[in-house]
Amino acid sequence: MIWLDTLVQGVLLGGLYALFAAGLSLVFGIMRLVNLAHGDLIVFGAFFILLLVSLLGLNPFLAALIAAPLMFGLGWVLQRVILNRTLGDDILPPLLVTFGLSIALQNALLEGFSADSQRLSAGALETASVALGPVTVGVMPLLTFASAIAVIMALNFIFYRTALGRAFRATSDDPVTAQLMGIKPASIFGVATGLAMVVVTIAALYLGMRANFDPSIGPARLIYAFEAVIIGGLGSIWGTLLGGVIIGVAQTVGAALNPEWQILAGHVAFLVVLLIRPRGLLPRAVD
Amino acid sequence: MGVRVETRTRASQIAGICALVLLGVAIALPAFAGRGLIQDLFFILTMLVLAQWWNLLAGYGGLVSVGQQAFVGFGAYAMFGAVILYGLDPVPSILIAGVAALLLAIPTAFFAFRLQGAYFAIGTWVIAEVVRLSVAQWKTLGGGTGTSLPRSATRDMWFVDGIKALFDVKTSAARDILAYWLALALAVLTIGAIYWLLRARRGLALAAARDNAEAARSVGVDAGRARWFVYLWAAFGTGLAGGLIYLQKARISPDAGFSVLDWTAYVIFIVVIGGIGTLEGPIIGVLIFFLLQSLLADYGSWYLMALGVTAIVVMLFAPRGIWGLITDRTGIELFPVRRRLILNTTKQEASDG
Numbered sequence: 001m002i003w004l005d006t007l008v009q010g011v012l013l014g015g016l017y018a019l020f021a022a023g024l025s026l027v028f029g030i031m032r033l034v035n036l037a038h039g040d041l042i043v044f045g046a047f048f049i050l051l052l053v054s055l056l057g058l059n060p061f062l063a064a065l066i067a068a069p070l071m072f073g074l075g076w077v078l079q080r081v082i083l084n085r086t087l088g089d090d091i092l093p094p095l096l097v098t099f100g101l102s103i104a105l106q107n108a109l110l111e112g113f114s115a116d117s118q119r120l121s122a123g124a125l126e127t128a129s130v131a132l133g134p135v136t137v138g139v140m141p142l143l144t145f146a147s148a149i150a151v152i153m154a155l156n157f158i159f160y161r162t163a164l165g166r167a168f169r170a171t172s173d174d175p176v177t178a179q180l181m182g183i184k185p186a187s188i189f190g191v192a193t194g195l196a197m198v199v200v201t202i203a204a205l206y207l208g209m210r211a212n213f214d215p216s217i218g219p220a221r222l223i224y225a226f227e228a229v230i231i232g233g234l235g236s237i238w239g240t241l242l243g244g245v246i247i248g249v250a251q252t253v254g255a256a257l258n259p260e261w262q263i264l265a266g267h268v269a270f271l272v273v274l275l276i277r278p279r280g281l282l283p284r285a286v287d
Numbered sequence: 288m289g290v291r292v293e294t295r296t297r298a299s300q301i302a303g304i305c306a307l308v309l310l311g312v313a314i315a316l317p318a319f320a321g322r323g324l325i326q327d328l329f330f331i332l333t334m335l336v337l338a339q340w341w342n343l344l345a346g347y348g349g350l351v352s353v354g355q356q357a358f359v360g361f362g363a364y365a366m367f368g369a370v371i372l373y374g375l376d377p378v379p380s381i382l383i384a385g386v387a388a389l390l391l392a393i394p395t396a397f398f399a400f401r402l403q404g405a406y407f408a409i410g411t412w413v414i415a416e417v418v419r420l421s422v423a424q425w426k427t428l429g430g431g432t433g434t435s436l437p438r439s440a441t442r443d444m445w446f447v448d449g450i451k452a453l454f455d456v457k458t459s460a461a462r463d464i465l466a467y468w469l470a471l472a473l474a475v476l477t478i479g480a481i482y483w484l485l486r487a488r489r490g491l492a493l494a495a496a497r498d499n500a501e502a503a504r505s506v507g508v509d510a511g512r513a514r515w516f517v518y519l520w521a522a523f524g525t526g527l528a529g530g531l532i533y534l535q536k537a538r539i540s541p542d543a544g545f546s547v548l549d550w551t552a553y554v555i556f557i558v559v560i561g562g563i564g565t566l567e568g569p570i571i572g573v574l575i576f577f578l579l580q581s582l583l584a585d586y587g588s589w590y591l592m593a594l595g596v597t598a599i600v601v602m603l604f605a606p607r608g609i610w611g612l613i614t615d616r617t618g619i620e621l622f623p624v625r626r627r628l629i630l631n632t633t634k635q636e637a638s639d640g
Contacts, residue, residue, distance in 0.1 A: 100599040103552055
């Protein structure tokens with residue numbers, strides 16, 4: 001019974017990691033850019049929501065709704081002003097620029113909000129739980145998981161059912177030919193990063209409501225997101241959810257065995273998958 | 288009409304002579320410098336060693352690792368283990384640090400080389416985290432809180448008595464001088480080894496594989512082997528530096544030994560700001576880094592923010608760093624690795640005239 005409970009908690013935790021990973025996966029899929037500041041942007045989003053909550057006295061969900069379009073704008077500007085300049089055959093510039101951004105952002109948050117742990121208060125929702133058959137689960141983890149599925153379905157819809165998605169796919173496959181069809185890659189990349197920042201805002205909302213956060217926790221979130229993407233298989237958005245779930249289950253099982261093993265167990269699961277299926281569990285047919 | 292291939296330039300010859308003079312001064316320095324200066328120079332030299340090895344990986348090998356702290360921390364822990372568990376002297380144990388890091392690099396490379404480009408970067412970071420969390424489970428070496436070198440080991444360390452007698456200083460100052468000399472030797476050996484490597488056949492193969500993997504393969508360069516080669520060498524050098532750094536600190540904890548900020552982020556900034564893919568870049572970079580740190584370290588997070596922003600600006604507007612700007616203006620190369628074809632006839636004409 002305990003084990004079933006642990007398993008369910010792990011799966012639900014995986015929803016949070018899938019949310020961390022979805023934005024990273026989206027940006028990589030379209031422009032082959034790995035943003036090393038992704039985790040710090042999630043933490044930034046959480047502080048931004050916190051600021052709106054405390055300044056305007058809003059509910060966190062409403063605050064996230066206000067934050068999302070602003071974060072979209074931030075992502076667009078970030079891509080147009082900085083990241084577009086780094087794209088090319090050489091992998092060094094994007095890596096080193098986003099690494100610099102990560103350090104700068106962490107310390108800007110430290111300066112602005114101090115190193116104190118913060119939390120977004122969600123009121124009664126935080127402790128509410130429902131019985132699902134033999135196990136009782138918290139409403140908040142359940143909501144996180146449902147949001148992860150909703151985000152992934154929405155991204156899939158955008159990708160495969162809209163003109164914007166067609167432009168995304170065309171630019172990803174062949175930017176030069178896409179340009180001949182009247183698509184501007186620079187602008188498409190701006191929209192993609194903007195969209196990724198909307199996903200980041202949703203991830204930040206649940207990060208902040210479920211646990212304490214402080215300016216230093218970004219890199220660890222980046223690592224979980226990265227592990228979920230690699231386990232799932234590059235370019236596969238449902239694979240990202242599966243990857244998140246595997247990390248989540250490994251962590252809760254590891255923690256059940258010995259609290260000190262929680263994080264280590266997640267990393268070990270990642271290495272095992274890398275060993276036996278280097279291309280991930282659900283790799284895209286061609287890459 | 289014969290031809291020769293040369294890499295030497297007049298600037299490199301002058302720089303070589305200056306370097307020898309500078310080295311002589313540096314060796315004699317403890318005779319007249321204060322302890323603060325010796326400690327600062329130790330810091331500069333060890334950061335220079337880390338930067339040179341990272342530069343070999345990223346700038347020449349195209350392997351952007353964000354996990355070099357694994358080798359610093361693991362090397363340092365191996366050194367502590369040899370001293371605490373087996374009673375070895377700390378000075379020769381530095382070699383054990385290098386070998387331990389080298390051994391760790393084999394499985395690390397096996398996993399990390401399955402990942403390409405940017406994913407390689409985060410993959411090395413994950414492995415460094417795994418090593419940190421595993422070492423934190425090692426209770427005999429203090430677990431998560433860390434441990435110190437025993438007093439007896441640091442007091443009776445090799446050479447310390449000799450240095451005490453030579454300069455008439457206390458044990459702690461003698462230890463600093465010893466660490467400084469070792470760092471100086473390590474820095475000289477590191478630069479020498481990397482320079483030699485880059486001028487040898489293997490260095491040529493490495494540069495070819497970095498610039499165009501396909502073309503390199505067509506002339507018989509095995510890029511995979513070249514990558515293993517630099518990765519293992521860099522791990523060994525980084526491990527030696529880790530052992531030496533913690534010999535001087537004499538106290539370690541997993542969070543400090545495996546700090547991504549101290550042992551990788553700073554190193555990346557040094558190389559990027561100085562000029563990636565050159566031997567001169569890290570030297571310039573470490574001097575600027577030290578200057579910035581002495582001036583701005585009191586401002587804490589503002590200083591790190593400025594460092595991050597500087598790295599972004601340099602990468603966007605001067606991707607070859609400060610040394611790249613200098614070379615573009617003056618054409619000076621202190622460590623030339625480019626092979627230039629020289630026609631003997633023109634050389635004779637020049638000497639006739």
